Ligand SMILES: [Zn+2]
């Protein structure tokens with residue numbers, strides 16, 4: 001069964017929506033389900049426009065539809081249809097469109113999690129740095145300025161050692 | 164291997180955690196992919212098997228996966244696949260055949276690692292009751308250890324790269340299975356859903372994607388993985404769960420104030436049916452178990468353990484029931500065997 005919202009991807013989720021006191025059951029694809037859970041506008045509103053619909057509306061030079069990923073060969077329209085990337089390169093092959101999709105789904109396109117490096121030593125340092133940053137934020141929030149100063153010093157030392 | 168699993172319930176159904184009657188279990192999962200390989204759906208068979216080999220080696224070197232159970236999906240019967248899905252150890256996505264797909268399960272079933280599902284790695288940690296901190300710490304700890312031998316696909320500015328854009332970033336998702344009979348009976352589900360629609364969570368039925376709510380058990384999950392840190396995800400999700408539980412407690416108070424007799428009647432009737440019916444469908448069983456569970460929650464039933472009800476629900480599912488009785492059964496025979504299983508189990512209390 002196709003998703004009742006985008007009518008493109010396969011419906012996988014039964015979604016119960018309550019609007020103006022009325023209950024509505026929808027069969028949705030994971031992407032539309034998450035968008036609706038986030039209270040994002042439904043089909044029709046520009047923010048929820050499908051990437052390929054947008055591509056049609058926009059001027060030809062803005063079209064990303066024909067772009068193919070050099071890593072796996074996936075085209076942007078294939079991605080829009082399936083809602084799945086084929087490989088890590090897809091993220092960069094489709095340019096700004098990817099950022100817009102993240103803005104729609106997560107309200108942000110910026111990573112704020114723990115940093116990671118395939119280099120084990122660097123990875124360890126990054127992890128420690130993140131921990132200290134979080135501890136610093138907490139100390140400041142709790143107005144524990146002595147502790148905050150101590151953490152700031154430690155952070156500075158750590159960052160110097162990284163260079 | 165699967166034989167041992169048939170005889171016992173997993174630890175996450177042990178009802179040991181906080182508020183076990185309302186919170187059946189807590190779960191955290193992270194999605195990761197390996198650098199240098201296409202995501203599983205695009206990856207050819209041979210490379211998929213190579214990825215599996217590499218991940219298996221990394222996982223089995225960790226103490227968390229000592230004596231782990233390993234199942235290659237292509238080697239399992241349909242019944243065994245559904246059995247693992249009913250236990251939440253694999254997802255419905257892994258049910259589909261495909262070589263190089265596997266699941267690695269820790270002995271106590273508190274960790275499961277799905278390989279080559281939508282992503283190369285889907286690592287999940289489970290705990291009974293409300294215990295988000297434990298599953299959060301555990302899943303990230305094991306993820307970090309795996310990341311010391313494996314190279315994850317990770318790029319600025321997006322973080323960890325996943326097959327689905329809904330998981331990009333931290334790849335982290337927290338969820339709880341909640342028993343919300345008070346809210347359902349007092350007809351306030353819409354109010355709850357309306358409240359939850361404002362925060363960044365999803366609400367689904369017992370088995371996650373694509374299934375309906377049965378036995379008043381809901382799965383609530385966090386949704387965001389970009390723009391938030393792991394810690395923020397934990398903190399905001401914990402708040403959502405607390406708010407939901409408060410809503411449930413208030414609903415129960417309202418029920419007890421306004422319809423005490425009717426509620427107690429429903430609870431006792433449900434227990435009577437479970438103890439004496441000759442035929443029980445899964446849906447019915449789930450409904451009656453829910454009423455009895457609520458009875459324990461509001462102090463009307465003392466001689467039945469929440470753990471027993473968790474096990475009843477687990478083993479009442481079609482694949483579990485068939486494994487338990489050691490044969491394939493059609494719906495009619497299942498209803499009969501289910502009723503006799505439930506009756507025996509309750510009598511043993
Ligand atoms: Zn859709």
Ligand SMILES: [Zn+2]
Pocket residue numbers: 069070071072073074085086087088089090091
């Ligand atoms: Zn690609």
